[in-house]
Amino acid sequence: MAGKAKYVFVASMDVEPAKEALFNEVYKEHIDYVLKVPGVIGATRAKTEPAAVMIGGQKKPLTGDGEPAYSAFYELESPDVLLSKAWQDAVEAGRWAAEVRPYTKNRRHVLRRIV
Numbered sequence: 015m016a017g018k019a020k021y022v023f024v025a026s027m028d029v030e031p032a033k034e035a036l037f038n039e040v041y042k043e044h045i046d047y048v049l050k051v052p053g054v055i056g057a058t059r060a061k062t063e064p065a066a067v068m069i070g071g072q073k074k075p076l077t078g079d080g081e082p083a084y085s086a087f088y089e090l091e092s093p094d095v096l097l098s099k100a101w102q103d104a105v106e107a108g109r110w111a112a113e114v115r116p117y118t119k120n121r122r123h124v125l126r127r128i129v
Contacts, residue, residue: 019055019089019128023096026082026122033117040114041086047104048088053095058087082120093125 029037045057062078062085095101105111 017055017089018091021090021093022126022128023088023090024085024122024124024126025088026085026120027118028082028120029084029114030117030119033114037084037114037117040109041084043108044105044110044114045086047107047110048101051095051098051100051104053091053098054101055089055091057089060085060087080120082122090125096125 041059045059048054049057062081062083064078065076066073067076068074090096
């Protein structure tokens with residue numbers, strides 16, 4: 015995340031297993047709408063994977079217990095982007111709001127300033 019972005023908005027969630035394929039299909043469309051919003055510089059999606067890390071000579075599991083499985087990272091010029099009419103319209107556009115959002119849970123949203 016280099017360049018003009020000064021903030022990262024992280025939207026994380028789980029989805030009902032029966033809707034996971036639809037979730038991933040429609041999320042691609044959803045990101046396309048959001049990328050058209052002025053002030054949105056980029057977007058990346060990620061899914062939690064089991065792993066481990068070495069800290070202080072010890073192997074520590076990265077379990078992600080309780081954390082949502084999916085996250086989207088939106089690179090923003092300003093936090094004001096999230097309050098714009100363009101953002102509001104984008105997050106309601108397409109199939110996301112009606113066909114996918116109702117099947118998501120454990121939703122978490124956070125804004126981070128890049129330091």
